[in-house]
Amino acid sequence: MLPTRRFGRTELAMPVLSLGGMRFQQSWSDLPADQINAESQANLRATLERAVAEGFHHVETARHYGSSERQLGWLLPELPDPQRILQTKVPPHRDPAAFEAELRCSFERLGVQRVDLLAIHGLNRLEHLEQTLRPGGCLEVARRWQAEGRVGAVGFSTHGALPLILEAIASGCFDYVNLHWYFIRQDNSPALEAAHAQDMGVFVISPTDKGGHLHTPSPQLLELCAPLHPIVFNDLFCLSAPGIHTISVGAARPEDLDLHLEAVRLLPEAAALLPPIMARLEAARLEALGDDWLSSWQQGLPAWQDTPGGINLPTLLWLHNLVEAWGLEGYARARYGLLGAGSHWFPGANADALDQSVTEQQLREALAASPWCEQIPPLLRRLRERVGGSSGQRLMAD
Secondary structure: OOOEEEOHHHOOEEEOEEEEOOOOOOOOOOOOHHHOOHHHHHHHHHHHHHHHHHOOOEEEOOOOOOOHHHHHHHHOOOOOOOOOEEEEEEOOOOOHHHHHHHHHHHHHHHOOOOEEEEEEEOOOOHHHHHHHHOOOOHHHHHHHHHHOOOEEEEEEEOOOOHHHHHHHHHOOOOOEEEEOOEOOEOOOHHHHHHHHHOOOEEEEOOOOOOOOOOOOOOHHHHHHHOOOOHHHHHHHHHHOOOOOOEEEEOOOOHHHHHHHHHHHHHHHHHHHHHHHHHHHHHHHHHHHHOHHHHHHOOOOOOOHHHOHHHEOHHHHHHHHHHHHHHOOHHHHHHHHHHOOOEHHHEOOEOHHHEOOOEOHHHHHHHOOOOOOOOOHHHHHHHHHHHHOOOOOOOOOOO
């Protein structure tokens, strides 16, 4: 069975691995019941059966994970787990009545009278936080449901910028947070520290998919992480970090649990296993990109809102680093396509506008404070050539 950790002030005994409901659903559309096919439901049954047997007591889904809530709701009473911790997530809305209607729909789809954890889903912009915390806002609805015994602890999930995450944590209004933090992206480390100071539960979301498409790792990454699979390495890295209580396993089928369970078995050896792999990864990064670039590439970069065409330079240059250092082309291709297509979930635009609606001179003017002003435009062209050419679909994931 999976070990558990105290999930902050919720006092829940949280297993270190959580079953995420984003990949096992049949469709990203909220399908009518008669359109759920037997094959999809049988696969989810097998996945949930295996998860229950292995101690994945925490199961989480969301109102906008397509058919996930409906499919899961049919199976929960058929596959009981006395220790189950059920979480769903509902996005904020300017109209609290609309938020409550979505919450009611979640309960109907899941077929439950109570959830243990409710997250305000996607506090990605300041307006979302304001819609949640203002008098009469979404949090008051959640608290009313909590007072009525229908909701346990209330938290939030986010793809937002670090200052916004810190503001939400500092409000003191949330019992836990779902956020992104993994080996290739550690910029939310101050949020982990702030959440720990508030005794909040910390749930790392999508470490396998958003952590580098580790289910389909590059040959280079496989070699650098040996003898561990990159999924195992990343899980150990996350679970060894202070303040992290659980990480999501977005299983599409039962066998997707295997490598994550291997990571848990190896957790007592993490202190010996991680350092040599991390040293190889850092050496490869240094060789590919050079110390000068690595120490200064972020200096003087404008925010995407202040860049011609809304080009998201910090994200694009980060993707460049991942491709050059560790061969994460598949991941970079997916993220590149989502920029400009993902609303507030993936803000800003990719580099397609360069040499079209945005001239190199305009971009250089925006980069006047960067020590790499001359090098960045051709670098963006190379990145576009290597990973561009397809648009992505917004995922309200995590």
